Amino acid sequence: MNTNSNVYTVIYTTIVVVVVAAVLALVSQSLKSRQEANEKADTISQMLTAAGYGAKAEFGKMGNTAVLEKYASEIEEAFTINPSGEKVADLPSGKVFSPKELKALNYIIKDAEKAAEAELPVFIFKNGKTVVPIYGAGLWGPVWGYVSFENGTATFTGAYFDHESETAGLGAKIKDDPEFQARFVGKQADFKAEERSAVFEIVKGGVSGEAGGVDNKIDAITGATMTSKGLDDAIDTWLYAYKAYFNANEAPESCAPQGENCCCSGCEKSCCATCPCEKCCTSEDCTVSCGPECCSEQCGCCGEGCCETKSEEE
Amino acid sequence: MNAKIKETLLNPIFKGNPITVLVLGICSSLAVTVTLKGALVMTLSVIVVTGVSSLILSILRNTIPSRVRIIVQLVVVAMMVILVDQVLKSFEATYAIDKQLSVYIGLIITNCIVMGRIEAFALGNKPWPSFLDGVANGAGYGLILIVVAFFRELLGSGTLFGFDILGRFGYVTNNLVILPPFALIFIGCIVWLQRSIQKDLQEK
Numbered sequence: 001m002n003t004n005s006n007v008y009t010v011i012y013t014t015i016v017v018v019v020v021a022a023v024l025a026l027v028s029q030s031l032k033s034r035q036e037a038n039e040k041a042d043t044i045s046q047m048l049t050a051a052g053y054g055a056k057a058e059f060g061k062m063g064n065t066a067v068l069e070k071y072a073s074e075i076e077e078a079f080t081i082n083p084s085g086e087k088v089a090d091l092p093s094g095k096v097f098s099p100k101e102l103k104a105l106n107y108i109i110k111d112a113e114k115a116a117e118a119e120l121p122v123f124i125f126k127n128g129k130t131v132v133p134i135y136g137a138g139l140w141g142p143v144w145g146y147v148s149f150e151n152g153t154a155t156f157t158g159a160y161f162d163h164e165s166e167t168a169g170l171g172a173k174i175k176d177d178p179e180f181q182a183r184f185v186g187k188q189a190d191f192k193a194e195e196r197s198a199v200f201e202i203v204k205g206g207v208s209g210e211a212g213g214v215d216n217k218i219d220a221i222t223g224a225t226m227t228s229k230g231l232d233d234a235i236d237t238w239l240y241a242y243k244a245y246f247n248a249n250e251a252p253e254s255c256a257p258q259g260e261n262c263c264c265s266g267c268e269k270s271c272c273a274t275c276p277c278e279k280c281c282t283s284e285d286c287t288v289s290c291g292p293e294c295c296s297e298q299c300g301c302c303g304e305g306c307c308e309t310k311s312e313e314e
Numbered sequence: 315m316n317a318k319i320k321e322t323l324l325n326p327i328f329k330g331n332p333i334t335v336l337v338l339g340i341c342s343s344l345a346v347t348v349t350l351k352g353a354l355v356m357t358l359s360v361i362v363v364t365g366v367s368s369l370i371l372s373i374l375r376n377t378i379p380s381r382v383r384i385i386v387q388l389v390v391v392a393m394m395v396i397l398v399d400q401v402l403k404s405f406e407a408t409y410a411i412d413k414q415l416s417v418y419i420g421l422i423i424t425n426c427i428v429m430g431r432i433e434a435f436a437l438g439n440k441p442w443p444s445f446l447d448g449v450a451n452g453a454g455y456g457l458i459l460i461v462v463a464f465f466r467e468l469l470g471s472g473t474l475f476g477f478d479i480l481g482r483f484g485y486v487t488n489n490l491v492i493l494p495p496f497a498l499i500f501i502g503c504i505v506w507l508q509r510s511i512q513k514d515l516q517e518k
Contacts, residue, residue, distance in 0.1 A: 003376075003377065003378070003379050003380070004379055004380060004381065008379060009379040009381060009382055012377070012378070012379055012382070012386075013379075013382055013385065013386065016386055016389055016390075017389060020389050020390070020392075020393045023393060023397075024393060024396055024397070027397055027400055027401075028400060031400050031401070031403070031404040034404040034405070035400070035403045035404050038403065038404070038405075038406060038409040041406075042409065042410075042413070060410045063406060064406050164416070165416060165417050168345065169492075169493060169494075
């Protein structure tokens with residue numbers, strides 16, 4: 001047979017391609033469940049690492065079953081919220097988000113029209129850490145990861161990031177360098193920020209020592225400017241989407257320094273919970289009446305000119 | 315074992331080593347030799363890919379239209395690479411290592427050793443010798459990988475297969491060894507060593 005004729009060549013290549021495609025499809029389908037199980041265990045160990053249960057490498061040695069058990073015993077609550085900060089639904093037990101699902105969610109968050117319909121996952125662990133995912137574009141491919149906050153406040157307690165194909169030794173440090181991830185601990189996200197880009201900052205050239213404002217800056221990675229920028233953008237985009245949820249949890253900071261009559265001088269309700277002024281928040285001071293806006297459940301009591309409605313209710 | 319088969323098997327290990335003599339596959343050998351485990355998994359992957367794709371293409375060698383020869387080779391090699399990657403992802407023990415090697419498993423397809431051996435050997439020889447040639451070349455590549463990885467992990471991290479070896483004697487790890495340039499220096503030293511033993515490789 002003439003193996004150089006056009007007809008033969010076309011038929012031959014077609015058969016080769018179809019056979020190869022069939023083999024690959026078959027293998028891919030039959031291995032899919034195993035791969036997903038591995039990916040899930042990996043995702044869970046990333047969340048556990050961010051929540052401060054140990055180093056990522058140790059979870060890798062534990063094996064999938066042990067990681068799943070650890071997660072099942074340590075998770076307090078897992079649910080989704082909408083961008084207004086309200087809880088939408090509980091997540092099914094053991095449900096985690098694969099990078100693909102985060103990618104899909106990332107498109108929704110960034111799309112101005114659909115953003116309001118986003119259902120964002122929140123994971124609360126028994127040690128009081130609130131863990132949320134982030135996802136974005138690095139230099140060569142996607143970067144994603146998990147950041148954890150203390151009791152739903154704006155203070156970071158840990159972070160773990162992963163990437164698809166950042167440069168080994170440079171951008172890959174977001175994953176491989178525990179020291180970089182440790183830079184987040186104790187920093188804060190600025191959920192009050194008007195601009196999305198001001199929520200958190202990974203700064204090139206080092207954080208300057210100037211005081212004031214929210215402590216929301218960390219050092220970027222030397223030699224990995226684009227990866228650092230990408231990660232910064234990912235954190236900004238996602239945390240901005242979560243801001244209503246976190247703001248609802250935290251007392252407005254502007255209230256704190258208002259001094260003695262904090263609870264009585266018309267500051268917000270939520271301020272009273274963390275009100276530093278003993279005078280207005282001890283029960284002896286409750287004898288005097290006060291306006292309805294100040295006698296919240298958290299407040300318990302008020303200073304001069306308050307507690308009118310409270311005594312009526314009782 | 316007849317002499318020809320023996321020659322096919324042993325030549326790529328030392329005398330015709332793909333890395334030190336043919337200087338192929340340098341890029342990936344710089345990238346995956348940071349840990350012994352990574353080097354070992356990469357070695358096995360390359361052996362499987364070179365061996366099996368040489369075997370398949372040798373069986374098909376008389377039917378392949380010569381004009382699309384390279385394309386058919388590429389399709390078969392790509393299939394093998396994807397299969398290896400999929401299998402590595404499916405097992406708990408290899409999932410993490412597959413993530414660590416990330417793109418380099420996929421990049422086996424661009425490793426000149428694979429296509430080079432198919433062009434030079436598998437298309438002109440019977441399946442069984444072709445298979446052995448593929449395996450031997452993969453092993454020759456892997457041998458250098460493992461030697462380099464042994465020293466890089468030992469000196470760079472003070473460990474072997476993740477177990478602490480030098481650290482317990484107060485060894486301060488050398489970060490230069492972890493970086494790719496050191497692998498190049500080290501491979502250069504191996505080439506030097508080999509050429510001083512094997513005089514016929516020296517240019518006059």
